[in-house]
Amino acid sequence: MNIIISNSSSIPLYEQITQAIKQAIFSNELKEEEMLPSVRGLANELKISFLTIKKAYDELEEEGFIKTVQGKGSFVTPKNLELLREEKLKEIQGYVEKIKDIALVADISNEDVKEIFKIIFEEDK
Amino acid sequence: MNIIISNSSSIPLYEQITQAIKQAIFSNELKEEEMLPSVRGLANELKISFLTIKKAYDELEEEGFIKTVQGKGSFVTPKNLELLREEKLKEIQGYVEKIKDIALVADISNEDVKEIFKIIFEEDK
DNA sequence: TAACTGTTATGCATATAATATAACAGTATA
DNA sequence: TATACTGTTATATTATATGCATAACAGTTA
Numbered sequence: 001m002n003i004i005i006s007n008s009s010s011i012p013l014y015e016q017i018t019q020a021i022k023q024a025i026f027s028n029e030l031k032e033e034e035m036l037p038s039v040r041g042l043a044n045e046l047k048i049s050f051l052t053i054k055k056a057y058d059e060l061e062e063e064g065f066i067k068t069v070q071g072k073g074s075f076v077t078p079k080n081l082e083l084l085r086e087e088k089l090k091e092i093q094g095y096v097e098k099i100k101d102i103a104l105v106a107d108i109s110n111e112d113v114k115e116i117f118k119i120i121f122e123e124d125k
Numbered sequence: 126m127n128i129i130i131s132n133s134s135s136i137p138l139y140e141q142i143t144q145a146i147k148q149a150i151f152s153n154e155l156k157e158e159e160m161l162p163s164v165r166g167l168a169n170e171l172k173i174s175f176l177t178i179k180k181a182y183d184e185l186e187e188e189g190f191i192k193t194v195q196g197k198g199s200f201v202t203p204k205n206l207e208l209l210r211e212e213k214l215k216e217i218q219g220y221v222e223k224i225k226d227i228a229l230v231a232d233i234s235n236e237d238v239k240e241i242f243k244i245i246f247e248e249d250k
Numbered sequence: 251t252a253a254c255t256g257t258t259a260t261g262c263a264t265a266t267a268a269t270a271t272a273a274c275a276g277t278a279t280a
Numbered sequence: 281t282a283t284a285c286t287g288t289t290a291t292a293t294t295a296t297a298t299g300c301a302t303a304a305c306a307g308t309t310a
Contacts, residue, residue, distance in 0.1 A: 012298060038255060049300045054256080070256045071307030088231035092238060095220045095227075096245045105144055106213035107151040110246055113217060117242065120221045121235055137267060163286060174269050179287080195287045196276030 002029075005046055013048060017056035025065055025076055026084060036066060036074040063087075126155070126162050130171055138173060142181035150190055150201055151209070161191060161199040 003020040005013055024030040036042075039057060043050035057074050060066045064083055068074040077083075103113050128145040130138055149155040161167075164182060168175035182199050185191045193199040228238050 014298085039257095040255085050256095051301090052299060055298090057256095068256070069307085071254085071309085073255055073308095085231060085233065088227055088233060089237070089241065091227055092224050092233070093241050093245065095224050096241055099217050099220050100245055101144075102213050102217055105147045105151060106210055107148070108210065108213060108217070112214070113246070114242075116214070116218055116221055117239075120218065120225055121238070139267080164288095165286085175287095176270090177268060180267090182287095193287070194276085196278085196285085198277095198286055 003042075003046065005048070014052050014056040014059065017042075017046075017053065018059045021056070021060060022065060022087070025079075030076050032076055032078045034076050036076070038073060126167070126170075128167075128171060130173070139177050139181040139184065142167075142171075142178065143184050146181070146185060147190060151206065155201050157201055157203045159201050161201070163198060 003017065005016045005020075007013070009016060011019075021030065021036065030036065036057070037045065039050045039053040043053045046053075057066065057068060061068050061074070064077055064080070066074045067077055099113060102108070103110070126146075126149065128142060130141045130145075132138070134141065136144075146155065146161065155161065161182070162170070164175045164178040168178045171178075182191065182193060186193050186199070189202055189204070191199045192202050224238060227233070228235070
């Protein structure tokens with residue numbers, strides 16, 4: 001596990017950790033059923049509180065990426081391609097929402113936004 | 126001025142207010158040189174603290190949207206709306222390119238992206 | 251049993267957000 | 281000039297989110 005976190009980032013530490021671990025799962029650096037670093041182990045490695053690691057792991061479990069068993073550890077959920085896809089769809093959704101906000105505030109019409117989509121998605125066809 | 130704010134939103138009240146006022150400026154509901162509601166007036170109307178309104182106005186002034194004069198009030202800065210619009214269009218373009226990259230990696234079809242776009246842009250019609 | 255796992259509870263520190271209250275300062279006008 | 285509007289500033293309080301430290305507890309495995 002190679003996780004880099006930044007204390008000065010506006011993104012909370014536990015969010016940075018969940019993101020890094022998701023990425024490791026996507027890239028198969030963390031394989032199916034593989035055990036994640038222990039909460040205390042990773043906390044020591046990153047020199048932060050284990051409670052912050054726990055919070056990150058709780059979030060990952062909530063979202064179905066890992067499964068935690070008391071006394072044993074946390075393990076990557078058998079890979080669910082649909083789950084990964086959903087994650088990416090949510091990411092895209094976030095960006096579309098940002099676009100919507102910008103368009104709303106700047107009084108840019110849906111037609112104009114649609115036009116930008118069309119140009120970018122078809123430019124290398 | 127017709128501003129709707131939500132106390133349960135994760136977006137801070139003062140941000141909701143700056144956004145609403147920017148929108149009013151872009152849509153020309155608030156015209157150049159026009160006076161904004163007084164901090165106390167708007168605070169009473171929205172039933173929140175005038176300090177929250179002040180914070181929003183300070184932010185708007187920082188970004189150049191309005192100009193505040195003690196004793197007189199806050200006024201919409203004369204500006205080049207077309208220039209601002211162009212900036213916002215570029216911002217949107219950047220996000221669309223990010224979306225394209227994600228969709229490519231996650232094997233998400235253009236149709237699916239179009240569907241997300243449709244849902245988000247039409248959800249409150 | 252020992253040495254790992256994770257869990258829970260408490261308290262502390264800090265930052266942001268939002269509020270209430272009060273006093274102060276500039277502007278316009280009756 | 282008095283007053284009623286504008287905005288400004290200072291202080292204190294409350295709530296929430298984030299992150300940490302410590303300690304005790306509980307399950308698993310060798």
